[in-house]
Amino acid sequence: MVAEVKVETTSARPALLNLWLARLGPFIGLILVIAVFALLTESPARYLSPFNLRIVLAQTVIVALGAIGMTLIIVGGGIDLSVGSVIALASVVTALMLRSGYPPTMAVLAGVLVGGLIGLVNGLVITGLRVVPFIATLGMLGIARGVAKWIAGQQTVNVPQTWVNELAVTFPTPWWLLLAPGVWVALLLSVLTAVILRNTVFGRRVFALGSNEAAARACGIPVQRLKLWIYSLAGLYFGLAGVMQMSRLRQGDPTVAAGAELDIIAAVVIGGGSLSGGEGSILGSMIGALIMAFLRNGCQQMGWPNYIQEIIIGGIIVIAVAIDRFRHSRTYT
């Protein structure tokens, strides 16, 4: 009797459709991208070969690591525009440490920690000075890039031959690794973070924060401290991405990864992350990162110039966000 009067209950069908769109959408997108390029290239066999797959995966590592951190931030209702600069700064710091003769482990650690430190500063500015994340991290985009150029003396930093250089190679030295060590690291961290987001109090509180910050606060969740943790943790991932960047180029380059924040944010959004918070998944973001990598790789295989890639990726970002809006209009009417 009660249920009959209730007209407002959303019917199950749109919710289900929504779920399918969110879960399967990225997969379909990935398959679509691969299929399109496989058809376009003159030799689909080469495009789909394990050899090329390895290249794509090695290329994905940086965006993937960034996307893991960015997923945390976006699910928590924030945004971080400083990723590209943080990657450059971390790559320069790692390179400088190596050049100064520190052991590689210390150098890698320093690169990762620099990222975490920048994240902590972002978090402090956002919580302490009450600057909105967009502006706080936009400022950091400039600051981190500037510092990177400064400490690098405005030029690339060459490094001695160490194992750090082998992290993101296409063909790893012990052949049985099959994929670059960086790929395995990214895979491991993505699984770990997915589990943290799903099964820990911290993870669920990140969702609660992004979904309704006022409610989270009213429920006694220390939202400011939570934000500090989110940005710091994400910063560690960005720092690690910077180390991978250095490894790929085999030098620290303060001008590298300009605009990487867009690739990374796009990966998260394509993977089902909502820019208004509360939604997103690591798996989705990883597929998003793969889509970006296959796109770039495909364009290179076709011999298309760089600007074509940029136009295509720009279009993809807009389409992904449009799909995000479409899903929301389905849920909340």
Add this chain to the structure above:
Amino acid sequence: MSQITRKMRVPLDAMTVLALSDVTKRFGPTVALDGVNLELRRGEVHALIGENGAGKSTLMNILAGSIRADRGQMNVDGQVYSPTSPLAARERGIALIHQELSLAPHLTVAENILMGLEPARWGWINREAARRRSLEVLESFHHPEIRPDRRVADLSIAAQQVVEICRAIAARANIILMDEPTSSLQRDDVAHLFALIHRLRGDGISIIYISHFLEEVREIADSYTVLRDGQSVSTGALSAVTNQELIVQMVGRPVENLFPSRERSAGDQLLLEVRDLSAPPYLRHASFDLHAGEILGVAGLMGSGRTEMVRAIFGLDQAHSGTFRLRSKAIAARGASPTLRLLQGLGYLSEDRKGEGLALALSIADNTTMTRFASCSRWGWLDRAEQRKQTEAWIRQLGVKARNPIQRAGTLSGGNQQKIALARLLHQKADVLLLDEPTRGIDIGSKARIYDVIANCAGEKKAVLMVSSYLPELFGMCDRIAVMSRGKLTPARAVKDWTPETVMLAAIGGQELSAEARE
């Protein structure tokens, strides 16, 4: 000395769980609370009554730890209580159920109920325990559709409110603050809520209950405190006071009759004719006539399609089919836009004041003149002095409590915000007024003022369509009433041909529709 006093007081106050004395709070120059005293006993439902802007919400926020009092003392269970955060309040067993739902729509029911208290070991969530704990709390409600693993966004508003209440219970609160908990509930759910409050009371939980509905307060509360202008003006047992006395204490003056008497018009010029309007899925069929000088009421349950009808008429949502005639000229029902409707002389008051009714961050002046900037501009340049002057006139005419016209609309109380929303329609010089819940959630003083304004509009031969969930208001104000039920509008009939019971019956659709729903 102090020890002796405490010893002497123990037997007297053994039942008192919360005592406030002289609680004071200022926001800049505004005094929100000016010495509030309140005593809450164990297992009591205590109604906190007062007009909007009287300071009820501020008081609730102080109790819930969101803001801190400037002065005064609070005691919980005889011990000093001065929470520094919502967490501190929660730990002392005080939970606030907000007027606006404060749930996380993306999370599940269980996650919302246990937010902040997640059962976990070493930071890892114990999902099974979470499920069990939330089921335990949910059990007492008769809502089988609220399963712990459902996403809150997929639930109805009423079900969401249940989740919100469950959250307070799950926190093992012994003092629950309810800020207008029924404002978004249907009748059946109100009954469920009241049954639950009775049970909570039986369990020794104390409740502070804020509401504008005196009937409701009488039904559920044992005692009351009236707040007026930030002061507690009277307190006592509800059985010892009449509604009239309560209203006098709330507004500080007697309100003889809430509804203005007016000449009910008949046979005036037909202004708006709506035929076979539909905007699926919510609005299936609506036809009615609206005459100059007439107030037509639209009753119906929330979600029945009332709001969708008004929105379709105003061009905010696209109509699927239907014909309109305005002043005997046919106008297109489809492809309409609010811009066009404004030009045609229609005005719209949204039910969602904060969401789309007002631009809360803008000044009163901007909000009032927004639909007709032409009144105070030339070649696209605003004459700000003229804009202020015109707004001041409206502020005076509607009795808005505001410092000046450039004050931000968001800083006004709900009742005063609504007056501004109405002032915009008047300023716009609309002659067909579409009012959706014009008095929802506002205090009695503002209601009376708004009723006066609406009656005046009808007196000036404007046509008024008034959607409302509050039946006394429809019966007190309207000439004719039509009822929306599951997207279909009944023919409009004169008020004297309806009773509240027949309206309710039409709203829930009688037998015919229950049968249809079962299919």
